[in-house]
Amino acid sequence: MQQDQSRYRHTCMIRGDGGKTVRAVLDRICDKWTLLIVATLDQGSLRFTELHQQITGISQRMLTLTLRNLERDGLVSRTAYAEIPPRVEYALTPTGKSLIPLALSIAGWAIDHIDDIQTSRAAYDQSK
Amino acid sequence: MQQDQSRYRHTCMIRGDGGKTVRAVLDRICDKWTLLIVATLDQGSLRFTELHQQITGISQRMLTLTLRNLERDGLVSRTAYAEIPPRVEYALTPTGKSLIPLALSIAGWAIDHIDDIQTSRAAYDQSK
DNA sequence: CAGAATCCCTTTAGATACTG
DNA sequence: CAGTATCTAAAGGGATTCTG
Numbered sequence: 225m226q227q228d229q230s231r232y233r234h235t236c237m238i239r240g241d242g243g244k245t246v247r248a249v250l251d252r253i254c255d256k257w258t259l260l261i262v263a264t265l266d267q268g269s270l271r272f273t274e275l276h277q278q279i280t281g282i283s284q285r286m287l288t289l290t291l292r293n294l295e296r297d298g299l300v301s302r303t304a305y306a307e308i309p310p311r312v313e314y315a316l317t318p319t320g321k322s323l324i325p326l327a328l329s330i331a332g333w334a335i336d337h338i339d340d341i342q343t344s345r346a347a348y349d350q351s352k
Numbered sequence: 353m354q355q356d357q358s359r360y361r362h363t364c365m366i367r368g369d370g371g372k373t374v375r376a377v378l379d380r381i382c383d384k385w386t387l388l389i390v391a392t393l394d395q396g397s398l399r400f401t402e403l404h405q406q407i408t409g410i411s412q413r414m415l416t417l418t419l420r421n422l423e424r425d426g427l428v429s430r431t432a433y434a435e436i437p438p439r440v441e442y443a444l445t446p447t448g449k450s451l452i453p454l455a456l457s458i459a460g461w462a463i464d465h466i467d468d469i470q471t472s473r474a475a476y477d478q479s480k
Numbered sequence: 481c482a483g484a485a486t487c488c489c490t491t492t493a494g495a496t497a498c499t500g
Numbered sequence: 501c502a503g504t505a506t507c508t509a510a511a512g513g514g515a516t517t518c519t520g
Contacts (some may be wrong), residue, residue: 231394231452236393237459242408246387246455249462252469254382257495259374263366266359272502278470280370283494287501298472309501310500319468323361326461333454334377336417340447341380344426384513402484411514416483437481438520 252297257282257290259327262316265300266324270314299323380425385410385418387455390444393428394452397443429452 238246253259257279264270276287291314294300299320305311308326316324353441366374381387385407392398392406404415419442422428433439446451 229368235391235394235452237463238387238455240459243388243391245466246459246462248379248466249458250382250387254378257377258429259366259378260371263363265410266363269449276502284503285495285505286493289365289493296473296476297469298476299469304502307501308500310503312502319356319465321460322465324363326457327458329368329454331368331374333451334374335365337375337419337450338373341376341427344391344447345424348424348426404482410482411486413515414513417513432482435481436520438483440482 240278247331253301253323254326255290257286258294259330261287261290261294262299262320263327265314265316265320269303269313275314294320314331345347369473378420380427380444381455382450383418385414386422387458389415389418389422389452390427390448393444393448397431400440400442403442407448422448 227349240246260279260282270278272287272291275291276282276284279287282290291300291302295302297319298317299339301315302318303313303315305313368374372375388407388410389403398406400415400419403419404412406409407415410418419428419436423430425447426445429443429445430442431443433441
Protein backbone atom coordinates (compact mmCIF):
# COMPACT_ATOMS: atom_id res chain seq x y z
CA MET A 225 0.00 0.00 0.00
CA GLN A 226 2.66 2.41 1.11
CA GLN A 227 4.69 1.42 -1.92
CA ASP A 228 1.77 1.68 -4.33
CA GLN A 229 0.95 5.20 -3.19
CA SER A 230 4.57 6.24 -3.53
CA ARG A 231 4.66 4.79 -7.02
CA TYR A 232 1.49 6.60 -7.97
CA ARG A 233 3.02 9.87 -6.85
CA HIS A 234 6.03 9.24 -9.05
CA THR A 235 4.05 8.52 -12.19
CA CYS A 236 3.38 12.26 -12.11
CA MET A 237 6.81 12.42 -13.76
CA ILE A 238 5.23 10.82 -16.78
CA ARG A 239 1.88 12.60 -16.76
CA GLY A 240 3.50 15.84 -15.62
CA ASP A 241 3.36 18.20 -18.59
CA GLY A 242 0.87 16.09 -20.45
CA GLY A 243 3.71 13.73 -21.28
CA LYS A 244 5.50 16.34 -23.37
CA THR A 245 8.97 15.79 -21.94
CA VAL A 246 8.72 12.03 -21.96
CA ARG A 247 7.35 11.99 -25.46
CA ALA A 248 10.11 14.25 -26.74
CA VAL A 249 12.52 11.52 -25.67
CA LEU A 250 10.33 8.69 -26.90
CA ASP A 251 10.09 10.36 -30.28
CA ARG A 252 13.86 10.20 -30.47
CA ILE A 253 14.53 6.66 -29.21
CA CYS A 254 11.42 4.90 -30.43
CA ASP A 255 11.88 4.99 -34.13
CA LYS A 256 12.90 1.83 -35.88
CA TRP A 257 16.67 2.26 -35.86
CA THR A 258 17.92 4.67 -33.17
CA LEU A 259 18.53 2.17 -30.37
CA LEU A 260 20.19 -0.28 -32.74
CA ILE A 261 22.59 2.40 -33.94
CA VAL A 262 23.35 3.57 -30.41
CA ALA A 263 23.92 0.02 -29.21
CA THR A 264 26.16 -0.69 -32.17
CA LEU A 265 28.23 2.42 -31.54
CA ASP A 266 28.75 1.34 -27.94
CA GLN A 267 31.68 -0.77 -29.17
CA GLY A 268 33.45 2.40 -30.31
CA SER A 269 33.50 4.74 -33.29
CA LEU A 270 32.49 3.30 -36.65
CA ARG A 271 32.37 4.45 -40.25
CA PHE A 272 29.20 4.82 -42.27
CA THR A 273 29.73 1.59 -44.17
CA GLU A 274 30.62 -0.36 -41.04
CA LEU A 275 27.34 0.71 -39.46
CA HIS A 276 25.50 -0.17 -42.64
CA GLN A 277 26.99 -3.66 -42.58
CA GLN A 278 26.48 -4.34 -38.88
CA ILE A 279 22.87 -3.16 -38.78
CA THR A 280 21.23 -5.62 -41.10
CA GLY A 281 18.14 -4.45 -42.89
CA ILE A 282 18.65 -0.71 -42.62
CA SER A 283 18.55 1.27 -45.84
CA GLN A 284 21.19 3.83 -46.72
CA ARG A 285 18.57 6.52 -46.50
CA MET A 286 17.37 5.61 -43.00
CA LEU A 287 20.92 5.23 -41.71
CA THR A 288 21.72 8.71 -42.97
CA LEU A 289 18.54 10.26 -41.59
CA THR A 290 18.81 8.60 -38.18
CA LEU A 291 22.48 9.55 -37.81
CA ARG A 292 21.62 13.15 -38.71
CA ASN A 293 18.94 13.28 -36.03
CA LEU A 294 21.25 11.71 -33.45
CA GLU A 295 23.91 14.25 -34.32
CA ARG A 296 21.40 17.08 -34.11
CA ASP A 297 20.33 15.96 -30.64
CA GLY A 298 23.94 15.65 -29.49
CA LEU A 299 23.88 11.88 -28.97
CA VAL A 300 26.33 11.05 -31.74
CA SER A 301 29.35 12.92 -33.05
CA ARG A 302 30.29 12.97 -36.72
CA THR A 303 33.90 13.46 -37.79
CA ALA A 304 34.69 13.82 -41.48
CA TYR A 305 38.28 13.45 -42.70
CA ALA A 306 39.24 15.40 -45.81
CA GLU A 307 40.60 12.42 -47.70
CA ILE A 308 39.88 10.73 -50.98
CA PRO A 309 37.97 8.52 -50.74
CA PRO A 310 36.11 10.26 -47.90
CA ARG A 311 36.16 8.84 -44.38
CA VAL A 312 33.56 9.68 -41.74
CA GLU A 313 33.61 8.38 -38.19
CA TYR A 314 30.56 8.22 -35.96
CA ALA A 315 30.81 7.89 -32.17
CA LEU A 316 28.65 8.26 -29.08
CA THR A 317 28.89 11.52 -27.17
CA PRO A 318 28.67 11.48 -23.35
CA THR A 319 24.93 12.11 -23.66
CA GLY A 320 24.71 9.26 -26.14
CA LYS A 321 26.57 6.96 -23.77
CA SER A 322 24.19 7.90 -20.97
CA LEU A 323 21.43 6.42 -23.08
CA ILE A 324 22.92 2.93 -22.92
CA PRO A 325 21.75 2.03 -19.38
CA LEU A 326 18.23 3.13 -20.31
CA ALA A 327 18.38 1.07 -23.48
CA LEU A 328 19.48 -1.93 -21.39
CA SER A 329 16.52 -1.40 -19.05
CA ILE A 330 14.19 -1.45 -22.02
CA ALA A 331 15.87 -4.54 -23.42
CA GLY A 332 15.64 -6.24 -20.03
CA TRP A 333 11.95 -5.59 -19.72
CA ALA A 334 11.44 -6.72 -23.30
CA ILE A 335 13.22 -10.01 -22.70
CA ASP A 336 11.38 -10.58 -19.43
CA HIS A 337 7.90 -9.98 -20.82
CA ILE A 338 7.94 -10.69 -24.55
CA ASP A 339 6.66 -14.24 -24.00
CA ASP A 340 3.74 -13.11 -21.85
CA ILE A 341 2.84 -10.45 -24.38
CA GLN A 342 2.94 -12.81 -27.34
CA THR A 343 0.92 -15.43 -25.48
CA SER A 344 -1.70 -12.85 -24.53
CA ARG A 345 -1.79 -11.54 -28.06
CA ALA A 346 -2.33 -14.98 -29.54
CA ALA A 347 -5.11 -15.73 -27.03
CA TYR A 348 -6.81 -12.42 -27.78
CA ASP A 349 -6.69 -12.98 -31.53
CA GLN A 350 -7.95 -16.52 -31.06
CA SER A 351 -11.02 -15.34 -29.13
CA LYS A 352 -12.07 -12.90 -31.86
CA MET B 353 37.84 0.30 -19.23
CA GLN B 354 36.69 -2.80 -17.48
CA GLN B 355 33.26 -1.26 -17.19
CA ASP B 356 33.12 -0.14 -20.80
CA GLN B 357 33.89 -3.63 -22.03
CA SER B 358 31.25 -5.09 -19.77
CA ARG B 359 28.75 -2.59 -21.04
CA TYR B 360 29.61 -3.41 -24.63
CA ARG B 361 28.98 -7.08 -23.98
CA HIS B 362 25.56 -6.28 -22.57
CA THR B 363 24.43 -4.19 -25.51
CA CYS B 364 24.21 -7.53 -27.29
CA MET B 365 20.85 -7.72 -25.53
CA ILE B 366 19.72 -4.93 -27.78
CA ARG B 367 21.41 -5.97 -31.00
CA GLY B 368 20.76 -9.63 -30.25
CA ASP B 369 18.13 -10.76 -32.75
CA GLY B 370 18.58 -7.75 -34.94
CA GLY B 371 16.63 -5.78 -32.35
CA LYS B 372 13.46 -7.76 -32.95
CA THR B 373 12.58 -8.36 -29.30
CA VAL B 374 13.39 -4.83 -28.22
CA ARG B 375 11.49 -3.34 -31.13
CA ALA B 376 8.43 -5.47 -30.43
CA VAL B 377 8.28 -3.77 -27.05
CA LEU B 378 9.15 -0.34 -28.38
CA ASP B 379 6.36 -0.65 -30.93
CA ARG B 380 3.97 -1.09 -28.05
CA ILE B 381 5.15 1.60 -25.64
CA CYS B 382 6.38 4.21 -28.11
CA ASP B 383 3.19 5.35 -29.69
CA LYS B 384 1.75 8.67 -28.72
CA TRP B 385 -0.53 7.57 -25.89
CA THR B 386 0.40 4.21 -24.34
CA LEU B 387 2.67 5.42 -21.54
CA LEU B 388 0.26 8.18 -20.60
CA ILE B 389 -2.59 5.71 -20.31
CA VAL B 390 -0.50 3.27 -18.28
CA ALA B 391 0.74 6.02 -15.98
CA THR B 392 -2.81 7.28 -15.51
CA LEU B 393 -4.11 3.81 -14.67
CA ASP B 394 -1.40 3.47 -12.01
CA GLN B 395 -3.75 5.29 -9.61
CA GLY B 396 -6.26 2.45 -9.91
CA SER B 397 -9.01 1.30 -12.25
CA LEU B 398 -10.80 3.97 -14.28
CA ARG B 399 -13.74 4.19 -16.64
CA PHE B 400 -13.49 5.12 -20.30
CA THR B 401 -14.74 8.65 -19.73
CA GLU B 402 -12.49 9.20 -16.74
CA LEU B 403 -9.47 8.28 -18.85
CA HIS B 404 -10.71 10.52 -21.62
CA GLN B 405 -10.94 13.45 -19.21
CA GLN B 406 -7.63 12.89 -17.46
CA ILE B 407 -5.58 12.43 -20.63
CA THR B 408 -5.96 15.79 -22.25
CA GLY B 409 -5.74 15.91 -25.99
CA ILE B 410 -6.48 12.28 -26.78
CA SER B 411 -9.29 11.59 -29.21
CA GLN B 412 -11.99 9.04 -28.53
CA ARG B 413 -10.70 7.00 -31.41
CA MET B 414 -7.09 6.82 -30.18
CA LEU B 415 -8.18 6.07 -26.61
CA THR B 416 -10.25 3.16 -27.87
CA LEU B 417 -7.52 1.85 -30.17
CA THR B 418 -4.73 2.15 -27.61
CA LEU B 419 -6.80 0.48 -24.89
CA ARG B 420 -7.63 -2.38 -27.29
CA ASN B 421 -3.95 -2.93 -28.04
CA LEU B 422 -3.03 -2.80 -24.35
CA GLU B 423 -5.76 -5.33 -23.62
CA ARG B 424 -4.58 -7.54 -26.46
CA ASP B 425 -1.04 -7.51 -25.09
CA GLY B 426 -2.24 -8.28 -21.56
CA LEU B 427 -1.12 -4.99 -20.02
CA VAL B 428 -4.61 -3.72 -19.25
CA SER B 429 -7.77 -5.56 -18.22
CA ARG B 430 -11.19 -4.52 -19.43
CA THR B 431 -14.27 -5.26 -17.32
CA ALA B 432 -17.71 -4.47 -18.74
CA TYR B 433 -20.74 -4.38 -16.43
CA ALA B 434 -24.10 -5.29 -17.96
CA GLU B 435 -25.87 -2.14 -16.85
CA ILE B 436 -27.71 0.68 -18.53
CA PRO B 437 -25.99 2.99 -19.13
CA PRO B 438 -22.97 0.75 -19.71
CA ARG B 439 -19.99 0.85 -17.37
CA VAL B 440 -16.52 -0.34 -18.30
CA GLU B 441 -13.53 -0.38 -15.98
CA TYR B 442 -9.94 -0.45 -17.15
CA ALA B 443 -7.08 -1.48 -14.87
CA LEU B 444 -3.43 -2.49 -15.11
CA THR B 445 -2.65 -6.20 -15.06
CA PRO B 446 0.48 -7.44 -13.23
CA THR B 447 2.36 -7.21 -16.53
CA GLY B 448 1.05 -3.70 -16.99
CA LYS B 449 2.18 -2.74 -13.50
CA SER B 450 5.64 -4.13 -14.22
CA LEU B 451 5.91 -1.53 -16.96
CA ILE B 452 5.74 1.37 -14.50
CA PRO B 453 9.35 1.17 -13.26
CA LEU B 454 10.55 1.10 -16.86
CA ALA B 455 8.37 4.08 -17.67
CA LEU B 456 9.86 5.91 -14.69
CA SER B 457 13.38 5.13 -15.94
CA ILE B 458 12.48 6.63 -19.29
CA ALA B 459 10.93 9.68 -17.64
CA GLY B 460 14.01 10.07 -15.45
CA TRP B 461 16.36 10.04 -18.40
CA ALA B 462 14.09 12.42 -20.27
CA ILE B 463 14.07 14.93 -17.41
CA ASP B 464 17.83 14.62 -16.94
CA HIS B 465 18.72 15.17 -20.59
CA ILE B 466 15.95 17.15 -22.26
CA ASP B 467 17.78 20.43 -21.74
CA ASP B 468 21.00 19.14 -23.29
CA ILE B 469 19.09 17.75 -26.23
CA GLN B 470 17.16 20.92 -26.89
CA THR B 471 20.30 23.04 -26.58
CA SER B 472 22.15 20.80 -29.01
CA ARG B 473 19.21 20.84 -31.37
CA ALA B 474 19.02 24.63 -31.38
CA ALA B 475 22.78 24.92 -31.98
CA TYR B 476 22.60 22.42 -34.84
CA ASP B 477 19.72 24.21 -36.52
CA GLN B 478 21.50 27.54 -36.04
CA SER B 479 24.62 26.30 -37.82
CA LYS B 480 22.69 25.21 -40.92
C1' DC C 481 -21.87 5.69 -21.58
C1' DA C 482 -18.76 3.53 -24.50
C1' DG C 483 -17.81 2.81 -28.32
C1' DA C 484 -17.70 1.71 -34.01
C1' DA C 485 -17.37 3.60 -38.84
C1' DT C 486 -15.87 6.66 -42.12
C1' DC C 487 -13.18 10.37 -44.14
C1' DC C 488 -8.97 12.54 -44.96
C1' DC C 489 -4.60 14.56 -44.25
C1' DT C 490 0.21 13.98 -42.62
C1' DT C 491 4.21 11.35 -41.65
C1' DT C 492 7.18 7.37 -42.28
C1' DA C 493 10.21 4.59 -44.54
C1' DG C 494 11.56 1.38 -48.44
C1' DA C 495 13.34 1.15 -53.28
C1' DT C 496 15.82 3.19 -56.77
C1' DA C 497 18.85 6.25 -59.18
C1' DC C 498 22.34 9.75 -59.10
C1' DT C 499 26.89 12.44 -57.29
C1' DG C 500 31.24 14.98 -55.15
C1' DC D 501 33.01 6.14 -49.70
C1' DA D 502 29.35 8.63 -48.09
C1' DG D 503 26.01 10.37 -49.08
C1' DT D 504 21.51 13.22 -51.81
C1' DA D 505 17.10 13.27 -54.52
C1' DT D 506 12.84 11.51 -55.89
C1' DC D 507 8.89 8.50 -55.90
C1' DT D 508 5.55 5.79 -53.68
C1' DA D 509 3.02 2.50 -50.60
C1' DA D 510 1.64 2.18 -46.02
C1' DA D 511 0.72 3.64 -41.45
C1' DG D 512 -0.66 7.10 -37.92
C1' DG D 513 -3.93 9.90 -36.11
C1' DG D 514 -7.59 13.82 -35.86
C1' DA D 515 -12.51 15.24 -36.77
C1' DT D 516 -16.99 13.95 -37.40
C1' DT D 517 -21.03 11.09 -37.41
C1' DC D 518 -23.68 7.17 -35.94
C1' DT D 519 -25.35 3.34 -32.44
C1' DG D 520 -26.60 -0.50 -28.76
